[in-house]
Every structure is written in structure tokens, then in C-alpha cells.
Amino acid sequence: MAVKNSSMILSASVMHGLGMHLGAWAARDGEVTDYLRPEMYLQIARTAEAGKLHAIFLADGMTNAEAGTERPCGSMDPVTILALMAAVTNRIGLVGTASTTYNQPYDLARRFATLDHLTRGRAGWNSVATFLPAVASMFGGGTLPDHESRYARADEFIDVTLKLWDSWEDDALVGDKANKLFAHAGKVHEINHAGEYFSVRGPLPFARPPQGRPVIFQAGASPEGRDQAAKYADVVFTAQHLLEGGVEFRSDMRRRAQSYGRHPDQIKILPGILPVLGATEADAWRRKDMMDEALGLGPELLKLARRVGLDVEVLKLDEPFPAHLLGPDEAFSGSIGFRRTLVNLAVKEKLTVRQLLARYGGGHQQIVGTPEQVADIMATWLEAGGADGFNLMVDMLPSGFDDVVGMLVPELQRRGMFHREYEHATLRENLGLGEGPFPTR
């Protein structure tokens, strides 16, 4: 089950405003307004494509509360940013997060199909079931639906979206001028979906996107989330700190996918990694210290507290992580995946809160070191079957992208672990998920 090294997948993320480290805005050169400017996103897109990354992944901070801190810093609309990036790139995949809890499938299917056309087959949708109560107050003011009904809705949402993407047969659009035939009406199908959450007649108002179906990313870690990913996801983004957890997760996901009649290689598992890079280990630590010192550890500590569901007051930097104070998972409304992997790490390695903070990278495995050190860890995970590749969290924007592309990618290529050129035109093909458009159902 080890992954053939050269086929390793590498994507990189724009998570929070100016970098995954909460101190990034204060530690970096440049104005705070950079996170609102087209120049930064265009630069990131060009850099990432020069580094042959498979995809840029945009998180979605729908509200100010999203970042898990007190600063009012959510994100701009992901698909809109990706469409800007589309104009200056040709091969890299562009993946945007969008919620199934507060969207309509007709709208979302149409928007990602548009992005897929405008990128000539490079669009991906990271499907999330919103877990932040603050979001509910922007859409009607009710309370957030419970975990089970959010996942039931998400299931139906994805199903409707796929039906809409399949609503035009691949050869429905003809444009036969001699016969005055724009499209074969008989090959454009209503979907007539009538379910518990949605009633959608369809079809989409324009021809099928180049990939047939834009690539579906998902990041659920709960049993419902894993099951949904096994059914629908092409790529699963996961938080894993311990190799054994990563191996267990990937095996479980492959097994679940098989139980839905899929080939296990059709689901790709990407753990998140946050590399803080330097030419030497000391350089890397200088970068880390600079980010830590810009605001102090307060914001990162608060975010950790929220990730695991503890009051920040009980987290003492130089005392052991107080796992005994945790309530049950069932009473926790945040992301189960982050919580479990962080708690397991702290307990298994008997970490103090400060040690946990140095490892947790905003929720993901953080590696402060040289490109060689990061590549070593990646190789270990790939060889053990704990990953098909990695989704990199980028510490500071845009310099973290420069480091990934200028330091880490060449090291991976030198080892034969990472491709030197895009082999295909579409994201789906470059991810090894099959050739040509996904067949209509």
C-alpha cells in the first residue's frame, strides 16, 4: 500500500488571511491590507504553478469568528479568488472550500462548473459541513443544525451537485451551423431531484465542464464524515500528527471506499503539514521564533484551546496538556478530526502545552527544519502508507510559498519523490484519478 514516490500529490493552502501562523500578519514584511489585494493572490498562483504543485487550496473563513481567535479576520470568497488566479495559470488545480450547510446545490454546482470551464478542467470543490455556530447567525439567525442533520444535508447536497454536473451528456453541445443545431435537447436532462432537503429540477444552464465532475475534496473525520468521503470524495484532507493514526486513517478510508464499490486508488489521502523552512535548522527556528514573537503565543494558545474544546485558562504553557479535563466528543461542537489527533499526540508523547504548541501548526503537523528534514518525514509517511501526498499549510503569505517552491520542491524532485512537470491538462488526471471526463450516470 506504499505510494509510488514520484506520484506524490502536493497542494498548498491559503488558510487565514496572511498565513497559517496567527502571528504572520505582524511578522511578515508588507502591509496588512495585502490579504485583500489581487497582487498577492496572483503572485501566489504564479509561484505555486512554477513549483508544479498539483493544486492551490483555499479555505473559507465565512465569518470573523472562523479563525478561532478574537481578531476579525475571515476570508474573501474563495471561488472569486480562484477565478482571478485562473487567468494567470495554465496547469495548477484550483480548489475552493464551500459549505453544504448554507448554500444551494444549484448555485454551487453552477459556480464550480463555471470555474471548471474557465480553468479548462482544473477546478476542485472542498465540501464542508459548517461547524461554527456564528455562521448560522448570518443565514437566518437560527441555531446551527446538529451534526447528524448537517451530514444528512451534505450527503443530499453532494448527490444533487453530481447529478447537475452530469445533466448534460458529454456530446450534448454540438453547434452544428449547417443544421442550425445548437445542442441536442434530448441529451440535456432534467434531474428532477426531490429529497428531504432539496428539490431541484435541473439541468444546469450550460454544457458539461471539462472534467465532467470537478474534483471533490472533503475533510470529514467523524464516522459520518469518513463515510461521506468514502462515497463521494476524490481527495480527503486530514489532520494527522502520528504516523500510526495516518496509516489507520488511510487504510480505513480505502476500505470504506471499496465498500462503496470504488477502487481504493480512486480516493487520495492528503494529511496537512505545516513546514517552517530554513536552509539550516537554525534558520528555520529563527523564522518560527519571529512568528511566535510577533504577537506572543496568546492567539495560538487560544486557537489550540478551541480546537480541543477547553477553556484557555486551563492551558498552562509548562505543565502537561490537561487531557483529563476534556469533555466527551459528543458534547464537542467543533471539528472532531483536529481534536482527536491533537489530544492523541499530547497524551501519547506526554507533551506540555508549550511542546504541543510547537508541534501543532494551527491543528496540523508542524515541522520546523530544513527541506531535507521535511522530505524525510514525508518519505516516511508515503512509504508506510500514511499518505498519498500532502496538503501544505503555508506559514506566512506569500513568502511561505516562495520557501515551499524554492526549497522543498527541489529537494523532493532531487529525490525522485515529486514530478518535474505536469503530465496532464486537468486536475483530475494530474491527481491520478483517471483520464478524460467522468462518465455521466
Add this chain to the structure above:
Amino acid sequence: MAVKNSSMILSASVMHGLGMHLGAWAARDGEVTDYLRPEMYLQIARTAEAGKLHAIFLADGMTNAEAGTERPCGSMDPVTILALMAAVTNRIGLVGTASTTYNQPYDLARRFATLDHLTRGRAGWNSVATFLPAVASMFGGGTLPDHESRYARADEFIDVTLKLWDSWEDDALVGDKANKLFAHAGKVHEINHAGEYFSVRGPLPFARPPQGRPVIFQAGASPEGRDQAAKYADVVFTAQHLLEGGVEFRSDMRRRAQSYGRHPDQIKILPGILPVLGATEADAWRRKDMMDEALGLGPELLKLARRVGLDVEVLKLDEPFPAHLLGPDEAFSGSIGFRRTLVNLAVKEKLTVRQLLARYGGGHQQIVGTPEQVADIMATWLEAGGADGFNLMVDMLPSGFDDVVGMLVPELQRRGMFHREYEHATLRENLGLGEGPFPTR
């Protein structure tokens, strides 16, 4: 009330797939798939900016039914297309249509604020209350709400959107590294809107867009539509075939705006014009005939029938337009604006159906002729106070943009009727709507 000529506003539209003329896809060079390709939109954007047009205006064909014909040709998502265009332009305004009937204000406000940031202040929202029953079947399957409640919802929708755009004070984002202050939390305000249609707490998750408020376009022609435009719209897009109708409309809109305490110059009226251009009149007619002959007049006839609310069977090409068969406006579910102006034109000028078709340009005033002839008519409307400028329908894509920019714009500039350079950075300023960001409330 005549408009100072050099301040004339000119925008141009991408309405239906491959041009406003329904035969455009068959008459033009190139593949039918061009309407799905980034290359065409990038080319249009560059051409329109080279011509110093104030804005590109994207209609929204949300379903296949939208074009008013049997061919399954709706449009891709407008904001996504505009964000692509943003990457290759610097000065032109980018205006997208989006419905208040089937969106949520938090989403829409965030998306257009994103576009405004990514364009550095060049975004516009054309607010429409969807009138096509087919759209309802994509969003829950109920029937379309009636005219009155669509407008009541639209009113509240726009109000919430403006509150969200105002939710960050202009100086709320500071990025003061020394004092570790990302933003003044006290200058970021919840809006706590609780109305009949929406409950939205706010604020938006990122700093106020460069224009403060993206420019609002509106195209309502009914009494409710006019009133809403008078309250909220910066620019009103209107279908007017007769100069007296245009003068009446503009005077009425200015008067209504005043009744809401606004200066009448703060609302700009843009009638639609569809120019079919040629170096000689014969050349222009050759272009028109080529488009008419590509599919025959059937599709345009069917669209005309729907625009006025008649069965297509009662429209005989060489008989007078049968106005006596029309039902009352109240029983008509389509756009009142198109209906009234077309019927008035046909009745007043005693046109046959064929003559009406030659004038109607998909609903708007069509002028087949030389740049001089089009400029003459524009000058007449501007001098009479029937327009602040024009929103051009483009007959075929992308060649119609080449004709507008290569033939019409130079003629307008030669006469001193149109600017030779963008004077300001933002769309709002270039439209003469004031300097700097719109003040928060």
C-alpha cells in the same frame, strides 16, 4: 437637464452566450464552445478596456429557459467570469447580475465585496428580482413569489447588503504591528438585521471594499422597480425605444431619487442600444442579414412573443403587430419594461411584426448603420435628456466588441462625446458618482 457630452457613460454587455442576436452562434466564426472558454472572456475584457468603456455588464441566464427560446443556453456564473477578467484589466468596471430572489444577502454582499477588493474598486452589482418561473424549480420547486413580494424581498435584500458593506468602518483595519493591533474591534459592527425576509447578524468577515459600496445597477421598470431604483440604484439600465419614453423615464427617475433625498445627478440612466455596425450602411446591413439568415427569424420571433406576452402563432411577419390581442400588464409575468416599450413602439409607428423585429434588438433599440449614424442617435438622446449614457448590447461575440471599440468609440471621441482616458481609479468615480469611498452610515 441635457448631459455634458464628454461625461457620457458607455458600458457594453455580454448577454447570451455568443451575442445578443440569437443567430450569433451560427453566424460567427469560431466554435460554439467559445462561450465556455476563458480565452473569449479575456479577449472581451482587454478589448473593452482598450476602448475605455466604463464597464462590462454581465447578464445572468440562470437557467436554460432564460434566453426566451428553446435552445438550452443559459450563462455561466457572472461573478466568477468577472473575477477572471479582473486579472487582465486595471480600469474598467466589472458589473455582474445577481438575483435577490434566490440568493442570501450575506453571501452576495461578501462575493461582491471580494470582487471589489480584487478589482481595486471596480465592482458593480446589477440587482434583479428574478421573473422567470423556471428558476423557482431549481431552488426548492415552489412557484415563483408574486411581483409584490419579490420586490419587498429585493428591497430588504439590498438594505441588508448595504448594511453589510458598511459594517467595517473605513479605518477599522489597521495592521499596527508595534501595538499588535490587527483591527479596531470597536469599528467593526454587527448589523443585527431582523426583518421579514432575512435575519443577519453581520459584520462581513473582512475590511470594507475600496468603493465602500460596490456600484448598484438596477433595471426595474414597474412602479415598484422604479421606486426601488430611486432609493438604492446608482445606475439604472432601461429598455427604451422612443426618445419621449426615454426622457419621461429619466425625468421620472431623477424626480423619484430626489424624493428620497438624493441629488438627481446621483442616479445615472443608461438605455440599452444594440448597434449593428458597418463602415457603410450597406456593410452594417450585410452583418445584420448574415445573423438573421443563420437561423432564420424563428428564434427572434419567439423571443419577441415572450417579451410581449403573446403566442408566437399570432405574430405574422408582414401584418401589423397585433396589440389588440395583448392581455393586461397585471396578468403578465415577464419584464414590464420590455413589454411596454416594445408595444408603444409598434403602436406609435404602426409597425408590422417584421419592422418591429428589425428595430427591437432582443428587446432594446437596435440601430443598424455606420458609427456616425449611431453617434447621431446617441447625441440626440443625450441632448434631449433621455440618457446619461448607454449600455450597449453586443450583437456577436467577440467581434461586436471589436466593432464598438474600433468604430463607434473613435467616432464618439472625435466628436468630444466620450472620454479618451479613464480619469479615476474606481468605477464609482469614473461614473461621476462621487469621490472616495461611500460614507458608512
